[in-house]
Amino acid sequence: MLKLHGIQMSNYYTIAKMILLEKGIDFEEVNQMPGRDEAWLARSPMGKVPALETPEGSIAETMAIAEYLEELQPEPRLLPGEAFARAKARQIAHHAIYYVDLAARPGLNAAAFGAPEDESINKTIAKLAPRGIRALGAIASFDPWIGGDTFTLADIVAANTIPLATMVAKKLCNIDLTAELPGAAEWMARINDRDSMKQINADRA
Ligand SMILES: N[C@@H](CCC(=O)N[C@@H](CS)C(=O)NCC(=O)O)C(=O)O
Numbered sequence: 001m002l003k004l005h006g007i008q009m010s011n012y013y014t015i016a017k018m019i020l021l022e023k024g025i026d027f028e029e030v031n032q033m034p035g036r037d038e039a040w041l042a043r044s045p046m047g048k049v050p051a052l053e054t055p056e057g058s059i060a061e062t063m064a065i066a067e068y069l070e071e072l073q074p075e076p077r078l079l080p081g082e083a084f085a086r087a088k089a090r091q092i093a094h095h096a097i098y099y100v101d102l103a104a105r106p107g108l109n110a111a112a113f114g115a116p117e118d119e120s121i122n123k124t125i126a127k128l129a130p131r132g133i134r135a136l137g138a139i140a141s142f143d144p145w146i147g148g149d150t151f152t153l154a155d156i157v158a159a160n161t162i163p164l165a166t167m168v169a170k171k172l173c174n175i176d177l178t179a180e181l182p183g184a185a186e187w188m189a190r191i192n193d194r195d196s197m198k199q200i201n202a203d204r205a
Pocket residue numbers: 009010011012013034035046047048049050060061062063
């Protein structure tokens with residue numbers, strides 16, 4: 001059976017977990033903090049979570065895990081069958097990671113774990129995160145899903161990155177990122193209503 005290694009509070013872990021749950025794939029969860037010990041680095045070369053243990057070996061990097069699971073069990077599809085729609089879903093997912101999550105992530109330790117704030121980091125977040133969110137708004141529909149009619153990997157990635165970035169930007173920069181994204185609150189409510197997200201939130205609590 002597949003084993004997902006990581007921690008419930010990691011948003012990358014919950015992206016992988018949500019994919020497994022949406023696809024109805026059996027898996028075990030293995031509690032694993034990020035770290036640099038040799039055994040963990042053998043599974044995840046940067047020491048980050050998550051990693052997926054498969055019968056053939058370990059896969060790190062969440063988007064690689066996502067693509068593997070999509071190929072392993074295509075139904076229900078999380079990447080559309082048609083090439084353009086599939087590329088657009090990947091575009092939104094990558095955008096959410098590179099320009100939303102990574103724009104805010106340098107402030108995560110200060111916003112969530114009591115580390116001292118760094119003014120230069122806060123300034124960079126205040127500059128980059130709204131730009132990433134505004135640009136996401138230009139490619140997102142939220143009607144009803146982020147890319148349009150179909151629930152895809154883009155929804156899963158965005159739903160597990162936007163809230164964290166929003167929390168960081170609010171706490172450190174007093175900026176409301178979701179104000180830049182009309183329709184996002186209703187979309188997030190639809191995501192929170194899915195069984196997969198209900199389970200993730202329950203397991204986190
Ligand atoms: N590029 C990685 C990012 C994963 C990531 O940043 N995970 C965080 C937890 S949410 C982590 O392990 N942080 C510890 C560290 O960076 O050393 C992926 O896509 O899986």
